[in-house]
Amino acid sequence: MPSPKSETKPSRTPKKPAQPQAEWTFSAIGTEWWIGVYESVDPAVLALLQQKVNQRIELFDKTYSRFRGDSLVTQLAQSAGSYTFPTDCKPLFRFYEQLYEITDGLVTPLIGQTLANAGYDATYSLQSGHISAPPKWKDVLNLYNQTLTATQPVLLDFGAAGKGYLVDILSELLHAAGVVRFCIDASGDLYCSQLAEPLRIGLENPQNVAQAIGIVSVQNGALCGSAGNRGAWGKYHHILNPHTLEPVQDIQAVWVSAETTMLADGLATALFFVPPEQLQKHFRFAHCIVQADNTMQYSADFPAELFT
Amino acid sequence: MDQQPASKKRELVAALAVLIVIVAIVAGASTSAHKQSADMAAVVSTPVTKTGTDTSNTTNTTGTDTSGTSGSTITATSTYKDGNYTTVGSYDSPDGTELLTVQITLQNDVVTATAAQVGAHDPEGREYQNQFIASYKQLVVGKNIDSIQLSRVSGSSLTSLGFNNALAKIRNQAKQNA
Numbered sequence: 444m445p446s447p448k449s450e451t452k453p454s455r456t457p458k459k460p461a462q463p464q465a466e467w468t469f470s471a472i473g474t475e476w477w478i479g480v481y482e483s484v485d486p487a488v489l490a491l492l493q494q495k496v497n498q499r500i501e502l503f504d505k506t507y508s509r510f511r512g513d514s515l516v517t518q519l520a521q522s523a524g525s526y527t528f529p530t531d532c533k534p535l536f537r538f539y540e541q542l543y544e545i546t547d548g549l550v551t552p553l554i555g556q557t558l559a560n561a562g563y564d565a566t567y568s569l570q571s572g573h574i575s576a577p578p579k580w581k582d583v584l585n586l587y588n589q590t591l592t593a594t595q596p597v598l599l600d601f602g603a604a605g606k607g608y609l610v611d612i613l614s615e616l617l618h619a620a621g622v623v624r625f626c627i628d629a630s631g632d633l634y635c636s637q638l639a640e641p642l643r644i645g646l647e648n649p650q651n652v653a654q655a656i657g658i659v660s661v662q663n664g665a666l667c668g669s670a671g672n673r674g675a676w677g678k679y680h681h682i683l684n685p686h687t688l689e690p691v692q693d694i695q696a697v698w699v700s701a702e703t704t705m706l707a708d709g710l711a712t713a714l715f716f717v718p719p720e721q722l723q724k725h726f727r728f729a730h731c732i733v734q735a736d737n738t739m740q741y742s743a744d745f746p747a748e749l750f751t
Numbered sequence: 752m753d754q755q756p757a758s759k760k761r762e763l764v765a766a767l768a769v770l771i772v773i774v775a776i777v778a779g780a781s782t783s784a785h786k787q788s789a790d791m792a793a794v795v796s797t798p799v800t801k802t803g804t805d806t807s808n809t810t811n812t813t814g815t816d817t818s819g820t821s822g823s824t825i826t827a828t829s830t831y832k833d834g835n836y837t838t839v840g841s842y843d844s845p846d847g848t849e850l851l852t853v854q855i856t857l858q859n860d861v862v863t864a865t866a867a868q869v870g871a872h873d874p875e876g877r878e879y880q881n882q883f884i885a886s887y888k889q890l891v892v893g894k895n896i897d898s899i900q901l902s903r904v905s906g907s908s909l910t911s912l913g914f915n916n917a918l919a920k921i922r923n924q925a926k927q928n929a
Contacts, residue, residue: 460902477903631905645896647906654893655904668905698905743882750892751866 460643463626465489471500472606473510474630478613481624481638492620496613502529503609507601509555510565519591520555520598528589535601535608536586538705542603542713543580545725549716550709553577553584554685555598563681577685602681607667607708610634614704627704632667634704646747649695649733656733657749659700667707669715670696670733682715691715693735700746701728839870846873851880 463479465486470476478496480489506529508514519526528536542550554577558564562571578597585592601608610627614634617625626635626642635642641662645655649670659666671682671690682691697714701707710728719730719742731741731749739749837854850870869880896904 460900626903628903631903633903633905642902643900645899645901645904647896647904648893649906651893652906653896655896655899655901656893658899658901659905666905670906696906750894 461638461640467493469497471497472504472508472609472629474606476630477626477628478617479626479628480617480622481626482622484622488620488622492617492622495616495620499612499616500609503531503612506532507535507599507605509559509598509600512565516555516599516601519593520596523593523595525590525592528591530589531608531612532589532591535604535705536591538604538608538709539601540580540586541725542709545721546713546717548579549685550603550713551577551580551685552599552601552603553580553597554683555600557683557685557688558600558602558681559598561683574688576688603712604705604709606632607665607704607706610665610704610708626661632665632704632708633661634665635661635663638662646698646731646749647696650737655750656739657731657747659698659745659747661700661746664700664702665704665707666698666700667704667711668696668698669708669711682712684716694732695735695737696733698731698745698747699728700730701726844871844873844876846876849873849876849880851883 461481463481464483466477466479468475468477484492504511505513506515509516509520511517515526515528539550539552543552557574557577560572560574562569578595583594583597585594606629610629610632611634613627614625614636617623617627617636623637624639626633626638631647633644638661641660644659644661644666646657646659646668647670648654648656669682671692671694683689684691694715697711699707699711699714701710706726706728710722710726710730713722714730714732719732719740722728729742729745731739731745731747733739739751741747741749835854835856837852840851840853841848842851843849849872852868852870854866854868867880867883869877871877871880
């Protein structure tokens, strides 16, 4: 891994990035996906794999999406009661519980209704109405194994770590099919598995999407980003402080690299609320934060060449 | 055991670099004042600053000096000449004299970019300088994505299709209403 700031200006012209031997794109959970395979794989195996990927995504979406009427999460928003989630819910729920505790409730799946009322709803109305603080976890939710019991209808939002977790689930699918060298990119939240050479990932300038503010090298592991610029409507963007009910303003963008995509994704959101030191006590990750004043804060092990 | 000198040394490096940046601004400004006719962003290399252990005392005051000099010459245009300024600072460490290079870019009197390069030869010194460079406030600079070879781009995690469509609709409505 190169050090965050190279001592000398790179004079060599960058060579063309390695091209995957197979790749495909698709839309899922409301965003664009790209999977690149960097090894030779039997086309029949690949076709079967694509099918499995689609089925797995459908199951995930039907469980966790608050944007579709037939999902488990939508049922939970309509009536209180006990709901049994698929086995895959365990790591996700455990991680959300952890984040909730560490951030004192600032990262919470219960933000769903607040976001929806602010206009980020199932129809993307982007019309904000009256918004109120989300309920406390302990007051409304009880988790026992795979069964989630809600004492009142609650709209859950897994936007902080759900997409990253889905990337991890799909990575496991690929591994199970014997494919080990690949990259899964869910619109900037990505995971690279055992690549022969690292991919060069541009960090999008939060003030100008035609620009990058640095290049991260990812060979084996996850990189996730979160920024207020793209998901913005009116005064809101998708990262709302559940205590103040205001969008987080002092940070423009965050990137996290970590071993799993769920971890990187969730921490990229958590860093909007709490300082890195607070999270470093519990998780291993490297980060880069672009503050509102256009300065950067990053950990020494963040695998990037940053343009400063 | 070596905690004490380490933190002292780090403090010194930090104080020094702040000074260097300020010195660069002042030096750059005075140099540019003499070369008003020269256009284009000039790379001004200021002389190596000879600084010793007394640097930490001077850091606070230098800042006010800068505004003092600029105050008298302020016009509608910028006080300092736009461009890149580089300076090499030196300081005495227990392992001998060490160097640290600092660059700044000025645009309309605003520092739009700064960078620092490790110059120390001693491994310990290099480590401290690396630590300093990794933690001092650096400004974000964007490069056009077309100009750098990239495999992928990572930005906001919310590049949602539905969301983008909704935004596009709203923009269209706004156009029609205008």
